[in-house]
Amino acid sequence: MSIITNIEDLRQRSKKILPRMLFDYVDGGSYDEQTLRRNETDFDALQLRQRVMVDTSGKRLGRSVLGQSYALPVGIAPTGMAGLYYPEGEVVALAAAEKWNIPYTLSTLSICSLEQLRGSTDYPFWFQLYIMKDRAFTESLIERAAAAHCSALVLTVDLPISGQRHRDIKNGLSVPLRFTGGGLFDMMLRHGWWRRQMFAKSKSFGNLAGMASAENSKLMGLAQWCASQYDPSLSWDDVAWIRKLWKGKLIAKGVLNAEDARHAIDHGCDAVIVSNHGGRQLDGARSTISSLRSVATAVNRQAPVLLDGGIRSGQDIIRALALGADLCMVGRPYLYALSAAGPAGLDTLFTILKNELEVCMALMGIRDLSEVDETCLENPRYFSREY
Structure with a gap:
């Protein structure tokens, strides 16, 4: 891992290790992938403001969110199927989160279950939830998240129906994995991946065990069962229902505009995550960084505002904090790092982000991340249109 210098290096190593269908699942987006690309490129439009001759010794990178203090302003976003990228990948990621003292969010579509994660450590983690037709x-x-003592419930609100992802269809992605034809040949070439996965204890959706057969014996597997459960009738009344059931912190994930942010707060959410599902849902939607300022303004410090989508460097984290984010989440970078080298890959990822943050702060005259605001950008109103 000594030659890895940035997140793109981790991505390239991941691409060499993973079967194509798994790499494309994490790397791709919906339809023409316009929003996927914007999530990254729109960060580049924001210019950082350099300052000189400012004492930045003793820099402080910590943040407090929802009553918990973290060592870095970054957390691990919920991503499905992490355990297929590295054996027991979710458990490995939670261990890394504990080591670095950052938040970790377990996906509903994880390979390791809620109970497996809680059995691995006492470190608090968040659980991401889909509202399914099967209420x-x-x-x-x-109830299982409460029993596992999850410290927050992350409710995904932007998946009433799944956006079409061309790469996954062409690759024949399914869970459990089924390799045929060219996919089988490609898998056999990835010796390191399949040798380590042979001994993985978990190979399917741990939180959904038994649901496919219970719902319909003709379904091909859990992925199809889950897709059949997305509910286009969802409304804010369902969020209110969740709020009554869940007594802990509730976070709405998938907010892109001021109106929806206000609805989330009004319906009892304790925080919002500015997210477009990593460009995997509505293709043609705005990027998360271009949406952040209007959401933060609407929330008006009534609740924390988090952001995921497009974070690829410490500089990007500074840009997001400057426009109103309290904390950033990484999804793709985490899976790139996990598949590249497991625990060592995750250590490399967070070392890179920490070092980039520290260098960026020193060159911008920032001693404490609490000082970061719009004055840290040369053009903070580049994304100025309210909507």
Whole structure:
């Protein structure tokens, strides 16, 4: 890992290690992938303000969110199937989060279950939830999250239906994995990946065990069962229902505009995550960084505002904090690092982000991240249109 200098290096190593269908699942977006690209490129439009001859010794990188103090202003976003990228990948990621003292969010579509994670450590973690058509099963997931002492529930609000992802369809992605034809040949070439996955204890969706057969014996697997559970009838009334069931902190993930941010707060959410599902849902939507300022203004410090989508450097984190984010989440970078080298890859990822943050702060005259605001950017109103 000594030659890895940035997140793109981790991405390239991940691409060499993973079968194509798994790499494309994490790397791709919906339809023409316009929003996927904007999530990254729109960060480049924001110019950082350099300052000189400012004492920045003793820099402080910590942040407090929802009553918890963290060592870095970054956390691990919920991503499905992490355990297929590295054996027991979710457990490995939670261990890294504990080591670095950052938040970790377990996906509903994780390979390791809620109970497996709680059995691995006492470190608090968040649980990401989809509201499914089967409301009884949704309620059971909430009860399991409470039993696992999850410190927050992250409610995904931007998936009433799944956006089409061309790469996944062409690759024939399914869970459990099924390799045929060219996909089988490609998998056999990835010796390191399949040798380590042979001994993985978990190979399917741990939180959904048994649900496919219970719902419909003709379904091909858990992925299809889950896709059938997305509910286009979702409304803010469902968020209010979740709020009554869940007594802990509630975070709405998938907010892109001021109106929806206000709705989330009005319906009892304790925080919002500015997110477009990593460009995997509505293709053509705005990037998360271009949406952040209007959401932060609407929330008006009533609740923390987090951001995911497009973070690829410590500089990007500074840009997001300057426009109103309290903390940033990384999804793709985490899976690139996990698949590249497991625990060592995650250590490399967070070392890179920490070092980039420290260098950036020194060159911008910032001693404490609490000082970061719009004055840290040369053009803070580049994304100025309110909507």
